[in-house]
Amino acid sequence: DLVVDLGDTGIKIQPTMYGVFFEDINFAADGGLYAEMIKNRSFEFTLPKTGWIEPNSDRHSYNKESGIMSVVKYAGDAQNHNYARVKVNNDQGYVLINEGFRGMGVAKDAEYKLSLKAAKNSGNIQRIKFQLLDSLDNVLGETAIVPESDSWSTYESKFTASKSEMKAKVKITFEGTGVIDLDMISLFPTDTWMGREKGLRKDLVQLLYDLNPGFLRFPGGCIVEGRTLARRYQWKKTVGDIEEREILVNRWNTEFNHRPTPDYYQSFGLGFFEYFQLSEDLGAEPLPILGCGIACQFNTGELVPLDELDPYVQDALDLIEFANGDTNTAWGKVRADMGHPEPFNMKYIGIGNEQWGPEYIERYAIFEKALKAKYPEIIIVSGSGPFPDGDYFEYGWEQLKQMNAEIVDEHYYRPPQWFRDNATRYDSYDRNGPKVFAGEYAAQSVAIASPENENNWDCALSEAAFMTGLERNADLVYLTSYAPLMAHADAWQWTPDMIWFNNLESYGTANYQVQKMYSTNAGTDLLTITEDEKTLIGQDGLYASAVKDSTTGELIVKIINTESHPQALKLTASNGNLGNTGTVSTLQSNDLQVVNSFESPDKISPKESTLAVSNGMVEVTAEPYSMNVIKIKIL
Ligand code: AHR
Numbered sequence: 001d002l003v004v005d006l007g008d009t010g011i012k013i014q015p016t017m018y019g020v021f022f023e024d025i026n027f028a029a030d031g032g033l034y035a036e037m038i039k040n041r042s043f044e045f046t047l048p049k050t051g052w053i054e055p056n057s058d059r060h061s062y063n064k065e066s067g068i069m070s071v072v073k074y075a076g077d078a079q080n081h082n083y084a085r086v087k088v089n090n091d092q093g094y095v096l097i098n099e100g101f102r103g104m105g106v107a108k109d110a111e112y113k114l115s116l117k118a119a120k121n122s123g124n125i126q127r128i129k130f131q132l133l134d135s136l137d138n139v140l141g142e143t144a145i146v147p148e149s150d151s152w153s154t155y156e157s158k159f160t161a162s163k164s165e166m167k168a169k170v171k172i173t174f175e176g177t178g179v180i181d182l183d184m185i186s187l188f189p190t191d192t193w194m195g196r197e198k199g200l201r202k203d204l205v206q207l208l209y210d211l212n213p214g215f216l217r218f219p220g221g222c223i224v225e226g227r228t229l230a231r232r233y234q235w236k237k238t239v240g241d242i243e244e245r246e247i248l249v250n251r252w253n254t255e256f257n258h259r260p261t262p263d264y265y266q267s268f269g270l271g272f273f274e275y276f277q278l279s280e281d282l283g284a285e286p287l288p289i290l291g292c293g294i295a296c297q298f299n300t301g302e303l304v305p306l307d308e309l310d311p312y313v314q315d316a317l318d319l320i321e322f323a324n325g326d327t328n329t330a331w332g333k334v335r336a337d338m339g340h341p342e343p344f345n346m347k348y349i350g351i352g353n354e355q356w357g358p359e360y361i362e363r364y365a366i367f368e369k370a371l372k373a374k375y376p377e378i379i380i381v382s383g384s385g386p387f388p389d390g391d392y393f394e395y396g397w398e399q400l401k402q403m404n405a406e407i408v409d410e411h412y413y414r415p416p417q418w419f420r421d422n423a424t425r426y427d428s429y430d431r432n433g434p435k436v437f438a439g440e441y442a443a444q445s446v447a448i449a450s451p452e453n454e455n456n457w458d459c460a461l462s463e464a465a466f467m468t469g470l471e472r473n474a475d476l477v478y479l480t481s482y483a484p485l486m487a488h489a490d491a492w493q494w495t496p497d498m499i500w501f502n503n504l505e506s507y508g509t510a511n512y513q514v515q516k517m518y519s520t521n522a523g524t525d526l527l528t529i530t531e532d533e534k535t536l537i538g539q540d541g542l543y544a545s546a547v548k549d550s551t552t553g554e555l556i557v558k559i560i561n562t563e564s565h566p567q568a569l570k571l572t573a574s575n576g577n578l579g580n581t582g583t584v585s586t587l588q589s590n591d592l593q594v595v596n597s598f599e600s601p602d603k604i605s606p607k608e609s610t611l612a613v614s615n616g617m618v619e620v621t622a623e624p625y626s627m628n629v630i631k632i633k634i635l
Contacts, residue, residue, distance in 0.1 A: 004529045004546045006576030011475045011526040016214040016285055018519035019481045023221030025252045026487035031101030034270040035201045037187040038098050043071045043082040044247040050263050053097040067094030079246040083183035088174045096172040102490040103167025105503025106132055106140050115156045116185040118147045123178015134165040166503050203506045207499050211519050215285040218275040223251040224289050224353040225296040232291045238271025252493045258451050259493050276344040290316050292352030292363045313370045320375050348379045354411055356385025356396040381407045381437055401433040409439035416443040416462035423469035423537045429476050436476055440483035442496055453495040458592035460510035464627040465560045468545040474526045482515055507601035513587050521556045521629050523547025557630040561622035571618040582611040582632030588623045
């Protein structure tokens with residue numbers, strides 16, 4: 001029999017306990033959350049015609065053919081380096097096509113907004129037609145602009161699609177002959193999250209919003225570090241006018257990928273301002289992670305010499321000013337000019353992603369000193385390396401403890417069994433040391449990041465069991481997040497992932513449903529739950545944790561059954577009384593291999609039922625392979 005002690009443990013569940021970790025991996029930003037439909041809108045990719053097709057042009061017969069597009073560099077040192085010069089020779093059908101991010105998702109009756117910059121160069125191009133086409137070249141919607149000026153001017157137009165299509169493309173047709181320059185050719189749905197112009201994909205943000213996340217960690221992951229230092233994420237290049245945000249090859253583009261994606265770049269249309277804004281929309285604490293002067297460990301591991309670390313440290317100091325500084329400060333003014341004069345009230349900053357060893361510690365120490373000197377109130381999250389347990393991991397933790405580090409970020413991508421076995425992981429951690437951020441974790445059904453990995457119920461259920469251990473250790477574990485968060489079905493590099501999407505649809509995996517069960521039932525105070533005075537950490541395949549929600553006055557108990565048979569349980573309370581009825585919300589399947597999918601997004605989704613409490617006791621059956629969240633009012 002299970003007994004919940006309703007007496008106060010004095011342990012609070014941190015509001016940050018269950019958060020999300022966003023990394024631009026698997027086309028999560030460009031091609032995903034960021035709703036831009038044109039790939040390489042500004043012709044800045046290393047191969048600058050990437051994404052653009054000229055079906056009727058032949059480079060070998062330049063003047064004879066219908067026309068040609070060249071990529072030209074702007075004079076001077078603008079961050080927007082390139083534009084396209086289109087030369088239309090005759091009326092023989094020169095067209096330019098943009099293929100989108102594995103096609104473009106077009107929804108029937110949805111409105112789209114085209115915008116571009118154009119400058120007439122010579123001749124007379126009178127009209128430029130933009131059409132959305134399906135795979136058979138049927139027109140789904142169209143608009144046109146009439147270029148008027150020989151200096152750079154912005155043109156905009158809206159139109160509505162007549163039909164849905166998952167893999168549309170844009171065809172650009174030129175009327176007249178001559179030369180015209182084009183840049184920032186952009187197409188967005190107008191129905192974005194919060195209706196923001198050039199904003200975020202509504203369905204994807206909604207999935208995040210529904211998690212009620214305690215924090216939003218961004219922008220990664222390995223992309224923080226870059227494959228080389230030169231290609232690290234530099235937040236200052238991601239704010240201000242989107243035209244001036246200098247594009248970067250994504251760390252997940254080609255090398256050291258399980259699935260190379262050579263057309264993977266970062267336009268930074270989703271940049272640091274937008275991440276802070278998204279955090280605010282989600283009611284989540286912003287948790288930016290900055291590079292610490294070490295390139296991605298899986299690649300070069302390039303190091304910045306200690307005496308050359310100043311610009312990196314300055315970036316961190318300036319970020320705090322950008323987020324929190326008043327509008328008279330240099331970076332506070334940048335934020336205000338972008339439309340957010342109020343501070344973002346950032347409380348946390350992460351220094352280094354998944355780094356370890358003496359090289360990390362000596363760099364971290366320099367950041368810590370400078371940050372704490374100027375902003376003593378900022379809470380610094382430090383790293384501890386990738387797959388904990390090795391010597392380096394021990395080294396990092398020991399040093400960080402000695403330095404009185406505040407929160408240490410741990411990452412683990414392990415088999416499902418490891419998660420079930422590690423529900424006790426934090427029971428023995430030193431309570432006098434740093435707090436824990438379980439910043440990246442996910443059960444791997446085959447092997448770490450194997451392309452064969454599945455987001456199956458076995459993995460999700462194992463994570464659910466493990467998470468009782470996170471919750472039971474809420475005095476130590478302050479933040480947790482599954483990783484990676486999102487993946488495009490046609491453009492991923494890493495599996496498993498919590499949310500899958502294509503150009504039109506998205507769904508939460510079984511793992512998402514588990515996260516949601518925890519994050520929407522986080523409670524405020526930890527309680528003790530025992531069976532025969534013992535914590536339930538896998539005996540008979542049962543795991544349990546309990547919290548109280550002091551705002552609703554409810555007891556919330558999570559019970560996970562990892563066995564293949566049902567288990568009848570009786571639950572009573574000590575040191576308080578339970579109300580007469582309750583509810584139970586259950587995730588369950590007899591098949592551990594089952595997955596949610598685009599076709600069946602709800603295979604693993606909560607089923608609700610009511611519970612009777614009789615004489616202070618609740619009888620509940622934990623079905624085979626189930627996660628159960630019981631809620632009962634406390635009298
Ligand atoms: O989540 C995928 C990657 O795993 C992250 O970018 C990195 O931090 C970790 O190694």
